Amino acid sequence: MFGNGLYPKPPDLKLPRTQNLTDGEIFYIVENGIRMSGMPAFAGSGSSEDSWKFVYFIRHLPRLTSQEEAQMKSLNPKTPEEVQEEKDEEQFLNYGQSSGTTTTKKHMKGHQQ
Ligand code: HEM
Known part of the structure; x- marks a missing residue:
């Protein structure tokens, strides 16, 4: 919903553009954000362990099952x-x-x- 109004648009994190980044590069982006874009820096809003969890999460996205997707949706605010x-x-x-x-x-x- 927010992505539609952004330039540049948030990428599909399942695709090679993101999956070809190293774990360290993904960690760095999550911690520091990307300047001149909507991508926020998450350092400070949690621990660096949380940012590593995002790295695992992004790595898992291409193999996300429909059950996992349904579970995530059920956790969305209502x-x-x-x-x-x-x-x-x-x-x-x-x-x-x-x-x-x-x-x-x-x-x-x-x-x-
Ligand atoms: C769950 C939290 C998030 C994670 C783990 C995350 C992760 C990432 C990563 C790893 C990239 C780089 C991917 C690549 O270049 O291929 C990226 C890019 C981007 N993200 Fe996020 N992101 C998150 C939340 C957000 C939010 C809330 C926004 C904006 C509302 C956002 C906007 C963007 C944009 C615009 C880019 C592309 C910037 C560019 O092309 O230069 N992200 N994100």
Whole structure:
């Protein structure tokens, strides 16, 4: 979402441009950022151990499984509307009934009524 408005655009970290960097180069970029771009410096916001974890994470990206991706998405912050929708869905699945407003509206979107 933020990347669309940036110049230069953030690269796809799975691709050779990034994967061909050495571990030390990736670590340096994470710690110091890239000047004249949107890439922030993360040194100071965590330990250098955290930056090494990013290096491992970036190395793993080309082999990310769909389960891992789903798990990451589940950890994203949720809006109050999304939290309510989840509750409605869970209630619907567990009890066969739902307070329903959010779920019904969302699922009817784009269908002829
Ligand atoms: C999870 C945190 C992040 C990590 C680990 C990370 C890592 C990296 C790395 C390793 C590169 C260099 C890759 C290459 O040159 O091929 C890069 C580039 C870049 N990142 Fe990040 N990044 C992070 C967050 C962000 C955020 C939050 C933004 C902006 C909102 C951002 C914007 C950019 C941009 C614009 C570049 C390209 C700069 C250029 O082409 O000169 N990054 N990032």
